Amino acid sequence: MSFVNYNTKEVNCKIVYYGPGLGGKTTNIQYVYQKTSGDNKGKMITLNTENERTLFFDFLPLELGEVRGFKTRFHLYTVPGQVFYEASRKLILRGVDGIVFVADSQVERMEANIESLRGLEKNLEEQGYDISTIPLVFQWNKRDLPNAVSVEDLKEKLNKWDAPEFDGIAVSGNGVFETLKSISKLVLMNLKGGLN
Numbered sequence: 001m002s003f004v005n006y007n008t009k010e011v012n013c014k015i016v017y018y019g020p021g022l023g024g025k026t027t028n029i030q031y032v033y034q035k036t037s038g039d040n041k042g043k044m045i046t047l048n049t050e051n052e053r054t055l056f057f058d059f060l061p062l063e064l065g066e067v068r069g070f071k072t073r074f075h076l077y078t079v080p081g082q083v084f085y086e087a088s089r090k091l092i093l094r095g096v097d098g099i100v101f102v103a104d105s106q107v108e109r110m111e112a113n114i115e116s117l118r119g120l121e122k123n124l125e126e127q128g129y130d131i132s133t134i135p136l137v138f139q140w141n142k143r144d145l146p147n148a149v150s151v152e153d154l155k156e157k158l159n160k161w162d163a164p165e166f167d168g169i170a171v172s173g174n175g176v177f178e179t180l181k182s183i184s185k186l187v188l189m190n191l192k193g194g195l196n
């Protein structure tokens, strides 16, 4: 749930990057961090295992301009994708305003994508959210790899809600800002009616 401060005219929104382990969630927000100027970003916080897997979360605060005179601040989080960190994922989803599902296009990760998405649906439901109404965007990541399945296949198996979707090669930044712009727009549209 976004936090609106009417005294300081600020809005804080929470965007969570969700998806299977090694899908490229951390790479997405690292790229955003690298390409955003210092005035508009805060410190990126990363809690990793020694082999660079996300242990608890990554966190990046961003300022993305004004909407109706309110300064908008986005807090980007990633969840740890490894299967056994379910409790952390639940915690990180609390108060979420928008979700980027980063799918791994590789054929051998299709089951992991499906399982992760199922987990997301369930975790949202437990917190009283409905995946069909919450702002949601898909990123088909790792399009550069030879074992990537077709986008049609990913769409059919994962995007039942016809949510916006983008091809990604997060290691080189392809699709990263398109994805972020799309989700922030959806979140702000959801919120706009409430800003007066």
Ligand SMILES: Nc1nc2c(ncn2[C@@H]2O[C@H](COP(=O)(O)OP(=O)(O)OP(=O)(O)O)[C@@H](O)[C@H]2O)c(=O)[nH]1
Pocket (backbone or CB within 6 Å): 019, 020, 021, 022, 023, 024, 025, 026, 027, 028, 052, 053, 054, 055, 078, 079, 080, 081, 082, 141, 142, 143, 144, 145, 168, 169, 170, 171, 172
């Ligand atoms: N070839 C290729 N590799 C990628 C791409 N995006 C990310 N990677 C690589 O995939 C590996 C995992 O990326 P991460 O961003 O750490 O994945 P994650 O989703 O945060 O993983 P967890 O934290 O374990 O959930 C890294 O070695 C990345 O460099 C991509 O588009 N193409």
Ligand SMILES: [Mg+2]
Pocket (backbone or CB within 6 Å): 025, 026, 027, 053, 054, 078, 079, 080, 081
């Ligand atoms: Mg990670």
